[in-house]
Structures are given as structure tokens and as C-alpha cells.
Amino acid sequence: MRFILCFALVFLCKNICNAQFTDVSTHDYKFTKTERKDIPNKKGLFSKRIVPVALIATGFLLSTSDFEKSLQKDIRGAVGNDFSANYDDYTRYAPIVQLYAADILGAKSKNHWFDQTRNLIVSSIISNGASTILKKEIYKERPGGLEYGSTHANSFPSGHTTTAFTTATVLYEEFIETNPLLAYSGYAFAIATGGLRMMNNAHYLSDVLVGAGIGILATRLVYHFDYLIAWNPFKKKDGIALAPQFNENGFGFYFTKVF
Template structure:
């Protein structure tokens, strides 16, 4: 029942967001140039890409997966700076992983345990249900934007999960619930539950969804990123509290979900821009 209530409430909230969303795609002053006059005639169909579950959408998943995997080959200076920040922070956290584990272990209380139990499902059960609820709400309400956003979110989550699954099968790090040493590893592709700590799948899932919603609604509703990322941070904290992951696992899971999703949305915006420019050339 709690999951159903969550879906219904989130669906109502997202439909309400659509009510207040702007529908205009262009605006111009009467004294603008001839090119601007052509812009005013553009419709939403000319400037936006809206997905439905069909061959085009399924094809976009494969295209975005190839784009994401190949993207490091096209990185520039700022991309390497971001990578340095991510890896540098991960290295610092690895040096503190044991102390952070002990800090949480010393502060277990009934209140925090109850709170952590309520928040933890956002990293596995709640997030996929939320995406499914968004899709159903969009279809039922005939809201193409909401339907599209749910499919973009699902695609981002799928691609980040595929990359996470491969990474986890290669890097077999011991879980803190089984080891006190954060530097215990097993051979790549070894199939055992004791070495499945790196990176955090819960954190990747909730961060992917949080980033997708922030990208979709953050510009018109600045409070959305604050809410979604706060939930993501709280979910990651529960993984430390339950000793399911080291702090560095949580950080890298969040980083993977965030940057993969941001990249997918960036590519989508570039495709929309390309579509708009092509439409302008037809005038």
C-alpha cells in the first residue's frame, strides 16, 4: 500500500507540474528580422522530440548506449577535470572508508534504523515504480511531455544500470557487512555475494532518476533538484548505515548515475537543436 500511495502521489504531483509548464517554444518581437519571423512559425513538432514506446525509442536506447560508452574518446579538458574530481574524491573516501563505517556503527538507534528502513527502498523498489507511475499517468492523462520524460528517465536508468552491472562484475570489492578491511577484492567475474560492493547500485538508481527529473523540471521548477537530490543523498546514507557499502562505493555510484544521465539529456537536447535547425532551413 505504501508503494501504491507513493506512485499515486508522485503521479498527481507530476501532472500538476505539467499544468504549469510552459508550452511556447519560440517568441519574437514584431521588429525582428526575417529569420526570426521564420522562427515564429516553428511548432512544437519542429523543435522537440517526444518518445513513445516504439521502434524509434528502442533504437535511441542503443544509440545512446553507444554514445555513452564512446564518449570518453571525445573528452576535452573540462571532462578530465571532472574525472579528476570524481577519482580524487573517491581516493580520499577510500582512505576514510573504515572510519566512516565505524562512525555509523557507533550511532545506531531505533529512530535512525526506522528512518533508514523507510528511505532505503528509493534505491531499488520506489524508483522504478515511480518511473512506471509517471508513464501510466502520462498515457492516461494524454500528457505527451510526461510520457516522454518517463521514457527518457527509464532509458537513462537502463543505460547507467548496464554500465554499473559490467563494472560490478569486474571490480569484486568486499562488502563492509562481511569485511572490516575496505581493500579486500576478489577476482573479476567471480560469482559470490561477499564481493559485490563496488559501486553502489542503490545510489546509482536513485541518482539516475533524480538527475533525470532535475533535467526535465529543474529549469521551470528550481525546487525539483533540491528535492530529488536530497532523497538521493538520504538513500545513499542508508547504505552506509546498513553497512551495505563503503562511502567510496556510494560516491562512485552517484557519480556514474549523474554523469551518464546528464550525458544522455545533453545528447537529446543536441538532437532537438539539430531538428530545429533543419526545420528552419525548409522555410
């Protein structure tokens, strides 16, 4: 079954490269002024999908293997069997904080803040939806049993890692052409999230790899086709910002107006 899924992913990736798409222009945004900046799309759809497809395929092949079970034992032995930290509950959202902080400080980005928020929400719905479906279909036990999960076997893939790489890829897409250091910095938090999930004995390596692949793939697809949902009611209004906020108790929005 894992071989069939991997073959299907490779076949899908191969077919995608035969399609041609129109390059989309890039926007340069500040809260006090909105300008247009044309930045060529240097990478095709196929090249953007190689890494996430490879991560997903590798994760499926490694799942339930002796290698990942041995690796998990080694990791727990290195950090201690009583190791427990909840930093991963927050690091998965760190790229979102970076994204809107950069907007507020006037950093040049690919899109208007409303487009950023729209792409973030759509990417999160797709990636977490796919992750949830796989959890229910695969039904894989966590390495730590029920200690770090619910009463269900829902280890594969890692939801925390899916969210972390979704938010990190949104940050990457927005700033890779204007601020590469900021663009890549989100992945540091995403990798830390995946690593912490393994150190906490909540997930195996394959869970983390597939979660990362899903997050990256979903987000890059959304950005490639974002011209299909290009509606933006705030584009001609300067000095307005609306950013989502996440915490353990719920979800909300932060609104600001520059006069």
C-alpha cells in the first residue's frame, strides 16, 4: 500500500511538470502605502513540488519500519525518557508572528496583508484537512501510546508539524524575493516543532516528514493558483491591518489603523 501511494505521488508530480502556467506578479506592501513590484517567478510548478513530494514519499516508506522505531528509541535515550516540553504548541505559530510583524514594520512582501491572510487560511484548511483524513485512515499508534495523544491511534501524520510547515511556507512565499533571511527563518521554527514532537515521544520520524510535506505542498499549490481567488476589498485602503491571533484558548484577530 505504501509503495502504491509513493508511486502515485511520483506520477502526479511528473504530470504536473508537463503543464504550463502564467507567472504572477509580486506586490510590495507597506501599511502606509501600497505599490506594485514585478518579480519574475523563476521556479516552475514541478520544481516547487519536488521537495514536499519527496518528504511525503519518504515518510510513507519509513512508516512502521524498524529504522524509525530504533531512531525513536535513540532520540528518547538521548534526551531522557522523562523529557516533556510544550514549546511545540507555540513554535508552530511563530512564522505567523514573523509574517505580520514584518508587515507592521514595513517590510516588502509579495502580497497585501489581506491576500496573505487569505492564503494562510486556505492553506491551513487544506493541509490540516488532509492531515486529519490521513490520521483517521492510517490509524497509527503513537510511540508514547496514549500519554501524548487521544484515545485514538492518530500518530500519522503529525498535525503540529503540518501546521508549522504550512505557516513557514506562507512566510517563505511572501518574502523569498525581498528578504531571503526572513523567508527561510520560519523553517527553523518548523523544524524545531517536528524535532520536539519526536523528543516528546508524540510522533515518529515518518509522521513528521509527511506532515512537513503536506504543509509545504498545500501552501505552494495555494500560492501558485492564488490568482483564482484574487478578490481583496482592502487593497485601495492605506493604513489598515488585520492579523489573526492564535493561543491555547482560541482564535481571534488583531486590528490596527494608521491615521
